[in-house]
Amino acid sequence: MVTVNDVVIKIGTVNGTGSASANGLLRKAIFRMGIPVVGKNYFPSNIQGLPTWYEIRVTGDGYQARANRVDLMVAMNAQTYEKDLAEVEPGGWLIYDSTWPRSSLLVRDDITVIGIPFSRFCNEKFEGVRARILMKNIAYVGAVAALLDIDLDIITSLLEETFATKSHMIASNMEAIRLGYDYARENTTCPLPMRVEAMDGTAGKIIIDGNTAAGLGCMYAGATVGAWYPITPSTSLMDAFRDFCGQYRVDPETGKHTYCIIQAEDELAAIGMVLGAAWNGARSFTPTSGPGISLMSEFIGYAYYAEIPAVIFDVQRTGPSTGMPTRTQQCDLLSCAYASHGDTKHVLLFPADPAECFYMALTAFDMAERLQTPVMVLSDLDIGMNDWMVPELEWDENYVPDRGKVLSAEQLEKMDKFYRYLDVDGDGIPYRSLPGIHPKGAYFTRGSGHTKLGAYTEDSDAYQDVIDRLLVKWETARKILPKPEIRYSKANKVGLITFGSGDSACVEALDRLQSEGIGLNYCCIKAFPFGKEVSKFIEQHDVVYVVEQNRDAQLRTLLINDIEANQMKLVPLLHYNGMPINSSFVVDKVLAESAKGRAA
Amino acid sequence: MSYIAKPKVTHPGMPKNKLGLYARDYEGTVSTLCAGCGHDSVTAAIIQAVFELGVEPHMLAKMSGIGCSSKTPAYFVSQSHGFNSVHGRMPSVTTGANAANRELMYIGVTGDGDSLSIGVGQFVHAIRRNVNMCYVIENNGVYGLTKGQFSASADIGSKTKKGEANNQEPIDPVSTAISLGATYIARGFSGDKEQLVPLLKGALTHRGFALVDIISPCVTFNDHEGSTKSYAHTRQFYHHVTDIDYIPPSEEIKTAYAEGETMPIKMHDGGTIVLRKIDRNYDPTSRAAAFKYLRERSNAGEIITGLLYLDESRSEMHELMGNVDTPLSQLPLDGLHPGKEELKNIQNRFR
Ligand SMILES: Cc1ncc(C[n+]2csc(CCOP(=O)(O)OP(=O)(O)O)c2C)c(N)n1
Ligand code: SF4
Ligand SMILES: [Mg+2]
Numbered sequence: 001m002v003t004v005n006d007v008v009i010k011i012g013t014v015n016g017t018g019s020a021s022a023n024g025l026l027r028k029a030i031f032r033m034g035i036p037v038v039g040k041n042y043f044p045s046n047i048q049g050l051p052t053w054y055e056i057r058v059t060g061d062g063y064q065a066r067a068n069r070v071d072l073m074v075a076m077n078a079q080t081y082e083k084d085l086a087e088v089e090p091g092g093w094l095i096y097d098s099t100w101p102r103s104s105l106l107v108r109d110d111i112t113v114i115g116i117p118f119s120r121f122c123n124e125k126f127e128g129v130r131a132r133i134l135m136k137n138i139a140y141v142g143a144v145a146a147l148l149d150i151d152l153d154i155i156t157s158l159l160e161e162t163f164a165t166k167s168h169m170i171a172s173n174m175e176a177i178r179l180g181y182d183y184a185r186e187n188t189t190c191p192l193p194m195r196v197e198a199m200d201g202t203a204g205k206i207i208i209d210g211n212t213a214a215g216l217g218c219m220y221a222g223a224t225v226g227a228w229y230p231i232t233p234s235t236s237l238m239d240a241f242r243d244f245c246g247q248y249r250v251d252p253e254t255g256k257h258t259y260c261i262i263q264a265e266d267e268l269a270a271i272g273m274v275l276g277a278a279w280n281g282a283r284s285f286t287p288t289s290g291p292g293i294s295l296m297s298e299f300i301g302y303a304y305y306a307e308i309p310a311v312i313f314d315v316q317r318t319g320p321s322t323g324m325p326t327r328t329q330q331c332d333l334l335s336c337a338y339a340s341h342g343d344t345k346h347v348l349l350f351p352a353d354p355a356e357c358f359y360m361a362l363t364a365f366d367m368a369e370r371l372q373t374p375v376m377v378l379s380d381l382d383i384g385m386n387d388w389m390v391p392e393l394e395w396d397e398n399y400v401p402d403r404g405k406v407l408s409a410e411q412l413e414k415m416d417k418f419y420r421y422l423d424v425d426g427d428g429i430p431y432r433s434l435p436g437i438h439p440k441g442a443y444f445t446r447g448s449g450h451t452k453l454g455a456y457t458e459d460s461d462a463y464q465d466v467i468d469r470l471l472v473k474w475e476t477a478r479k480i481l482p483k484p485e486i487r488y489s490k491a492n493k494v495g496l497i498t499f500g501s502g503d504s505a506c507v508e509a510l511d512r513l514q515s516e517g518i519g520l521n522y523c524c525i526k527a528f529p530f531g532k533e534v535s536k537f538i539e540q541h542d543v544v545y546v547v548e549q550n551r552d553a554q555l556r557t558l559l560i561n562d563i564e565a566n567q568m569k570l571v572p573l574l575h576y577n578g579m580p581i582n583s584s585f586v587v588d589k590v591l592a593e594s595a596k597g598r599a600a
Numbered sequence: 601m602s603y604i605a606k607p608k609v610t611h612p613g614m615p616k617n618k619l620g621l622y623a624r625d626y627e628g629t630v631s632t633l634c635a636g637c638g639h640d641s642v643t644a645a646i647i648q649a650v651f652e653l654g655v656e657p658h659m660l661a662k663m664s665g666i667g668c669s670s671k672t673p674a675y676f677v678s679q680s681h682g683f684n685s686v687h688g689r690m691p692s693v694t695t696g697a698n699a700a701n702r703e704l705m706y707i708g709v710t711g712d713g714d715s716l717s718i719g720v721g722q723f724v725h726a727i728r729r730n731v732n733m734c735y736v737i738e739n740n741g742v743y744g745l746t747k748g749q750f751s752a753s754a755d756i757g758s759k760t761k762k763g764e765a766n767n768q769e770p771i772d773p774v775s776t777a778i779s780l781g782a783t784y785i786a787r788g789f790s791g792d793k794e795q796l797v798p799l800l801k802g803a804l805t806h807r808g809f810a811l812v813d814i815i816s817p818c819v820t821f822n823d824h825e826g827s828t829k830s831y832a833h834t835r836q837f838y839h840h841v842t843d844i845d846y847i848p849p850s851e852e853i854k855t856a857y858a859e860g861e862t863m864p865i866k867m868h869d870g871g872t873i874v875l876r877k878i879d880r881n882y883d884p885t886s887r888a889a890a891f892k893y894l895r896e897r898s899n900a901g902e903i904i905t906g907l908l909y910l911d912e913s914r915s916e917m918h919e920l921m922g923n924v925d926t927p928l929s930q931l932p933l934d935g936l937h938p939g940k941e942e943l944k945n946i947q948n949r950f951r
Contacts, residue, residue, distance in 0.1 A: 272689045280697045
């Protein structure tokens with residue numbers, strides 16, 4: 001039997017050996033053949049020397065989640081032979097570097113082990129240690145191309161694009177590719193019965209990681225101040241913003257910048273800078289991860305109470321504490337939702353893929369300025385640092401940024417007296433003025449108790465008046481935040497809720513369950529506080545699975561807390577080992593739960 | 601405590617500044633600090649300085665952290681925006697505010713607890729970035745607001761009210777700032793307004809980070825015998841090493857100054873600081889000399905005041921980053937991205 005366009009390739013290499021470009025080449029070549037594909041990185045918290053993997057899922061059906069199986073393993077790292085061998089599906093293949101005698105570890109009867117002397121080739125053909133290592137990586141691209149029937153012309157044109165200005169590089173890379181390609185063709189039956197075939201599944205699609213998309217979104221949103229402290233897995237977000245700004249935010253005549261990126265001394269300073277800039281009317285943001293949120297908490301509460309817009313990207317990683325910095329989780333829901341002491345709660349946005357990272361960057365700035373409060377975009381390592389196939393990003397030319405209720409000099413001039421914290425419109429959102437605009441706009445921003453007129457207070461009623469009004473604002477937020485994505489059929493009695501990177505695995509799982517005759521309704525939540533659509537979805541079902549990537553069922557807790565969802569209905573399905581969730585996990589859990597007697 | 605709007609009664613004959621405003625127009629709400637607190641005198645000096653400079657109130661941003669000292673921005677220039685932030689974090693907020701709008705004049709008011717303990721990291725990094733601001737430390741050697749614990753600026757041997765002596769080395773903001781390369785460094789005393797006002801004027805007009813460390817006694821917790829931050833102790837041991845006059849851009853330098861003892865320094869706003877050296881050998885343009893002098897005198901128990909170091913040549917944060925002159929917060933958003941077609945082009949690299 002021949003399987004077409006449904007194959008998982010995993011490549012095990014050593015961190016710091018330049019395998020990323022080889023892996024990218026492979027992934028892009030498949031994409032250019034019109035075949036949907038995703039790429040996931042499994043990398044160590046290390047710069048050089050430790051094992052690292054890249055997993056390419058060729059997914060003709062377009063599913064984006066991790067597959068949870070490996071069909072073709074490229075085992076370039078002898079340190080991990082044992083583990084890599086064990087991971088291959090029965091009937092699968094493993095390629096290794098046969099320059100040296102085959103390791104006794106590489107023995108399995110139910111798979112095909114293919115030896116290719118990559119190092120020997122490269123040592124014969126190329127000069128210098130570095131070049132030999134790099135070319136060895138490129139050579140396995142050739143071997144995989146032969147085995148899976150990937151179009152060599154496409155690989156050639158990709159190399160030509162990459163090395164447009166260095167033609168000698170094209171030649172040497174092609175030479176390395178041919179070494180692997182030809183050897184594989186001469187010594188094995190190519191292609192394998194599991195292979196790729198050109199199709200038309202990528203028109204209008206791009207492959208992008210969430211951090212790049214979010215950085216691009218910030219540039220398009222008109223963010224001018226970005227403050228940050230480096231932390232995996234959020235760092236590449238600011239890197240992307242910087243690159244895009246370098247390209248589009250430098251005055252061609254004067255060379256001057258219309259952006260200001262400040263590498264802060266820590267996350268406390270980063271969020272302080274964001275608040276200072278936002279107070280002054282700039283769209284400002286900070287990307288971080290869980291440990292950064294912990295440090296920022298005092299200021300986040302300040303911004304909630306003093307009502308200052310701020311955009312925070314939390315690219316979540318595995319906690320607690322330092323946890324596993326290069327592994328993924330959705331474990332900061334509670335710490336973000338209720339960051340800081342006192343009665344605080346914050347608006348959260350949940351992008352489900354990189355495209356939503358782009359659009360939600362815009363939404364985040366709009367909502368932060370509309371609601372005058374911090375907005376946190378909860379991405380995660382899986383979305384932020386992996387290569388997803390998403391529809392091409394579209395710019396809506398009719399987009400009008402929502403700057404919120406900011407008074408102009410003319411409006412202030414006409415006013416008798418301006419009060420910063422007065423709820424004039426009844427939506428819980430007061431008007432604000434920006435420093436330097438008009439003397440009448442002056443007010444004193446403070447985190448201490450204040451009256452609705454903005455004055456310092458220790459008076460119980462006056463204090464309570466303001467924090468109660470913040471609840472009115474909270475309800476406004478609930479109404480205007482992005483709505484959940486819901487798939488509902490009356491025929492189904494059981495629902496499934498997830499958010500963020502859980503989406504891809506759940507959508508795939510629901511299709512799989514449906515094909516077995518088990519129908520579930522679906523709700524992918526996009527924001528906190530939860531809109532009435534979420535409440536309704538829960539009310540419509542007797543059982544609702546809540547799929548999330550943390551140990552403590554944090555989304556479930558929020559549902560119970562925020563909309564008083566019936567906790568008896570909410571069945572947690574929790575995936576929290578640090579790897580991206582996959583559809584098999586969801587399918588197996590749903591089947592197991594229904595076997596226990598819960599309806600499905 | 602309550603918020604009391606002070607009546608702004610003006611008297612004919614009271615001096616007006618170039619904007620036609622009276623000093624009274626630069627006042628704030630009534631102070632709620634202890635009677636006699638040094639911080640109130642600093643507030644008065646700030647009011648005088650911004651009045652004399654003719655600062656447009658709404659173009660001044662008053663930034664602070666937490667502490668008795670950090671409350672004071674409420675007590676001056678009510679028509680300015682204020683940002684009373686969290687403990688020790690005024691520098692980061694000011695850095696971000698300045699990043700967004702470089703046209704405002706920033707005054708940060710903080711305490712020795714706020715800036716030398718919880719916020720020491722932000723203090724030194726604001727210097728390192730050379731944020732264009734006037735940074736006032738109201739230095740009383742204690743945490744006033746939490747009732748008198750020693751702060752990091754307490755001198756060795758200085759005693760609490762109960763008689764316990766501090767035995768840890770103090771962190772001196774002035775020598776810290778010199779070693780970090782701050783570009784305007786002054787020390788004053790809340791009890792010497794005549795010296796303080798020009799120091800503040802120079803700091804407010806200086807382009808770059810200007811530190812004014814002000815000995816500002818806490819009458820309630822640190823003004824007793826045995827304290828080295830009391831009024832009495834400061835009066836006894838403080839020495840002007842320089843005195844300055846700030847001459848605004850529009851005025852000529854009229855007074856005749858004796859050669860060798862004075863030094864005119866041109867400021868970026870077009871004004872001039874005329875610096876009179878009390879000690880002829882003092883060189884306020886040399887970091888090494890200033891540091892050495894300061895260490896020697898402080899070892900001798902003296903409190904050196906005046907403009908201690910000045911460098912008008914260094915670039916401030918925006919210049920270092922190469923930012924546009926227009927405040928970033930005032931750039932129209934639709935001019936900040938390349939639009940629909942270019943978004944398509946950008947995405948070619950993602951295929
Ligand atoms: C995070 C945090 N920790 C502790 C405090 C309590 N606190 C308030 S003011 C202060 C010390 C202020 O000392 P200083 O800056 O010297 O101001 P002073 O009152 O002496 O003018 C402390 C510790 C706080 N407000 N926030
Ligand atoms: S406690 Fe000290 S610092 Fe605070 S107001 Fe009173 S005198 Fe001033
Ligand atoms: Mg103090």
